[in-house]
Amino acid sequence: VISTRWLDEREQRVWQACLQMQRQLFAQLNHHLQAESGLSLSDFEVLVQLTAAPDGRLRPFELQRNLRWEQSRLSHHLARMRRRGLVDRGECPSDSRGTVVTLTVEGRRAIETAAPGHVAAVRRLVFDHLTEPELVALEQIAGRVLDRLDADLS
Amino acid sequence: VISTRWLDEREQRVWQACLQMQRQLFAQLNHHLQAESGLSLSDFEVLVQLTAAPDGRLRPFELQRNLRWEQSRLSHHLARMRRRGLVDRGECPSDSRGTVVTLTVEGRRAIETAAPGHVAAVRRLVFDHLTEPELVALEQIAGRVLDRLDADLS
DNA sequence: TAAGATTGATATATCAATCTTA
DNA sequence: TAAGATTGATATATCAATCTTA
Numbered sequence: 001v002i003s004t005r006w007l008d009e010r011e012q013r014v015w016q017a018c019l020q021m022q023r024q025l026f027a028q029l030n031h032h033l034q035a036e037s038g039l040s041l042s043d044f045e046v047l048v049q050l051t052a053a054p055d056g057r058l059r060p061f062e063l064q065r066n067l068r069w070e071q072s073r074l075s076h077h078l079a080r081m082r083r084r085g086l087v088d089r090g091e092c093p094s095d096s097r098g099t100v101v102t103l104t105v106e107g108r109r110a111i112e113t114a115a116p117g118h119v120a121a122v123r124r125l126v127f128d129h130l131t132e133p134e135l136v137a138l139e140q141i142a143g144r145v146l147d148r149l150d151a152d153l154s
Numbered sequence: 155v156i157s158t159r160w161l162d163e164r165e166q167r168v169w170q171a172c173l174q175m176q177r178q179l180f181a182q183l184n185h186h187l188q189a190e191s192g193l194s195l196s197d198f199e200v201l202v203q204l205t206a207a208p209d210g211r212l213r214p215f216e217l218q219r220n221l222r223w224e225q226s227r228l229s230h231h232l233a234r235m236r237r238r239g240l241v242d243r244g245e246c247p248s249d250s251r252g253t254v255v256t257l258t259v260e261g262r263r264a265i266e267t268a269a270p271g272h273v274a275a276v277r278r279l280v281f282d283h284l285t286e287p288e289l290v291a292l293e294q295i296a297g298r299v300l301d302r303l304d305a306d307l308s
Numbered sequence: 309t310a311a312g313a314t315t316g317a318t319a320t321a322t323c324a325a326t327c328t329t330a
Numbered sequence: 331t332a333a334g335a336t337t338g339a340t341a342t343a344t345c346a347a348t349c350t351t352a
Contacts, residue, residue, distance in 0.1 A: 137291035149175070
């Protein structure tokens with residue numbers, strides 16, 4: 001039996017602040033996006049990936065890897081986005097088990113409409129308040145924590 | 155018309171990493187908790203607040219303020235926790251519009267069972283990988299971003 | 309068998325409407 | 331009227347089972 005090394009008062013405070021920050025940040029970015037363009041942050045993230053891909057085409061497993069979503073969540077989400085005309089699904093020429101997700105004209109228009117306001121919100125809520133060394137620290141932290149998260153999966 | 159100041163490549167990378175880190179961190183902490191104790195991270199957060207409160211009693215609006223949850227989400231969540239016997243609800247003596255949420259014996263036992271493993275996971279996934287200056291930076295960032303989020307609401 | 313992906317059932321979150329009393 | 335809180339309907343996320351083909 002190993003005795004627990006609890007978080008000290010400061011660590012507690014930082015951890016709670018992180019939880020709250022992430023929750024509220026997601027909520028407010030979602031609100032802004034929803035109000036201005038009818039997209040959710042999740043929709044936006046999918047569209048960002050497709051926009052960055054050659055021909056606006058990606059396999060679901062690539063989206064899954066890039067976004068770190070669960071498989072079934074992605075599948076359901078893509079089905080909903082497809083119903084709304086934001087993406088389409090095609091057969092995969094190189095592997096007939098698979099499919100290809102494609103960005104539609106409407107999807108491209110949606111992200112182009114939404115992007116300026118969303119980027120402005122991200123700047124106003126986050127990046128405007130970071131000093132250069134803080135930005136570096138955040139990059140380091142995210143990188144290391146993500147590595148650890150991946151290691152913990154296996 | 156103001157032209158959009160887009161995120162540069164590095165800012166993009168940091169932002170995506172933050173989104174992924176948050177998503178995956180929550181998912182994996184949830185998994186650990188769920189597997190070890192049957193609690194979700196949300197359950198745990200509510201129980202943490204009640205444990206820290208005098209007599210394990212808080213008004214819903216206090217929980218709402220501390221956790222930064224939406225009102226109806228909190229209400230539904232408390233109803234579910236109540237059905238599972240983790241908390242109880244009582245009338246509020248000082249304001250008959252309101253209620254008081256109380257920690258049950260079972261709720262206290264649940265968080266005491268769950269806490270050691272959860273704290274260990276938080277350390278292993280996050281705090282073990284932070285240097286002292288990074289911890290300071292994170293605290294600063296969270297504080298400033300939370301202030302901005304609050305300001306943006308009004 | 310395992311990879312790629314989907315599906316249906318269930319749990320949780322969000323939105324809009326409502327209720328009660330300060 | 332507004333604060334405190336709940337409710338029911340809907341949207342989204344998660345879990346377990348399934349399907350197809352490499």
